[in-house]
Amino acid sequence: MNSMRDMISINQPAIGKEEIEAVVEVLKSGILSEKSGRGPRVLQFEKDFSKYVGAKHAVAVSSGTAALHSALLAVGIQPGDEVVVPSFTFSATAEAVVLAGGRPSFADIDADTYAITPESIEAALTSKTKAILPVHMYGLCADMDPIMELARNRGLIVIEDAAQAHGAEYKGRRAGSIGDATCFSFYAGKNMTTGEGGMVTTNDDDLAEQMRMIRTHGEERPYWVSRQGHNYHMPEIAGALGIVQLKKLPGFLEERRKNAEYLTEKLSVLGKLVMPKEPAGRKHAWYLFSPRLRGANAGKRNKLVEKLRSRNIGAAVYYESPVHMLPYYRDLQSTRRSALPETERACRQVFSLPVHPQLRQTELQFITDSVKRAV
Numbered sequence: 001m002n003s004m005r006d007m008i009s010i011n012q013p014a015i016g017k018e019e020i021e022a023v024v025e026v027l028k029s030g031i032l033s034e035k036s037g038r039g040p041r042v043l044q045f046e047k048d049f050s051k052y053v054g055a056k057h058a059v060a061v062s063s064g065t066a067a068l069h070s071a072l073l074a075v076g077i078q079p080g081d082e083v084v085v086p087s088f089t090f091s092a093t094a095e096a097v098v099l100a101g102g103r104p105s106f107a108d109i110d111a112d113t114y115a116i117t118p119e120s121i122e123a124a125l126t127s128k129t130k131a132i133l134p135v136h137m138y139g140l141c142a143d144m145d146p147i148m149e150l151a152r153n154r155g156l157i158v159i160e161d162a163a164q165a166h167g168a169e170y171k172g173r174r175a176g177s178i179g180d181a182t183c184f185s186f187y188a189g190k191n192m193t194t195g196e197g198g199m200v201t202t203n204d205d206d207l208a209e210q211m212r213m214i215r216t217h218g219e220e221r222p223y224w225v226s227r228q229g230h231n232y233h234m235p236e237i238a239g240a241l242g243i244v245q246l247k248k249l250p251g252f253l254e255e256r257r258k259n260a261e262y263l264t265e266k267l268s269v270l271g272k273l274v275m276p277k278e279p280a281g282r283k284h285a286w287y288l289f290s291p292r293l294r295g296a297n298a299g300k301r302n303k304l305v306e307k308l309r310s311r312n313i314g315a316a317v318y319y320e321s322p323v324h325m326l327p328y329y330r331d332l333q334s335t336r337r338s339a340l341p342e343t344e345r346a347c348r349q350v351f352s353l354p355v356h357p358q359l360r361q362t363e364l365q366f367i368t369d370s371v372k373r374a375v
């Protein structure tokens, strides 16, 4: 029966008639973009998003990578500056540092939350460190209070990578309202989507203004270029999708939470699996449900994932290789790293299961039954 089943995807966009109508309206309006990236839908989406996360400003851009790059340029990262990043992340986190001219300095992660820690950040600091870039992995916020304290004591900037963490909370505050700037992605598989897209939130007026300039070729006013920039505009169709998806985000997150609770309840009986954690004071956004196969090597973990995929369950490995061991970063002379044992262990042992809001109860049950059989 399972061979006839469609693949249960690891993530899929939830698009309804509201999104379709919003896009058609944009097409009918004739305003598909605006020369400074400030069309009416984009401006509305920025307003709604900043209110949702609790930040003064939101600057919409064309991708999560563009959001990270814009934020790093806006805070003044210069060639030779080092930025502390995890190596257990999507490569775009480090890529943005390189694009800005900086050097990624890789820090190890916590074994339970998969985020960089004050201790691992300390180990990665040098006199050239300018910023810390924690990633809220799988939708769970890094432990931000001690990271912010360390940054303040050392005069460092904090840019959060919340590409996977829309709606995640840390001590009652939403991701996007804590660091100097926070970057989001609206790629098709994310908790909310605009197809491709990104956003930076900040409480700093000057940073927001710099990022608005960066997304429009460094223009201070139309065609008046006063700094280096890019074309990082978010199109109006994406803005329109964002407005609708943001309204639906709380519902999506509730469904993700229910699904994560079901998976945890059914799978925590398996001693071989370590369930994902949600530490006290933090609210997981459950972008991915990622258990660890206890004590496994990569071969054993990959075999389990293969078994699940052969039953048409879109289990996946995020991330099989630490970023610092990917060919480009391995060969790049300008990266720094200390020992990263927890990063390498996570890359060998962690895998992800579907947890998205469109899963049916029968699919969830099929997933847990299949995992029980396969481990």
Ligand SMILES: Cc1ncc(COP(=O)(O)O)c(C=O)c1O
Binding pocket: 063, 064, 065, 066, 089, 090, 092, 093, 135, 161, 163, 164, 184, 185, 186, 187, 196, 197, 198
């Ligand atoms: C942790 C992380 N950082 C950055 C990005 C880059 O976002 P985008 O794909 O929108 O450029 C992603 C998303 O894929 C991500 O997961």
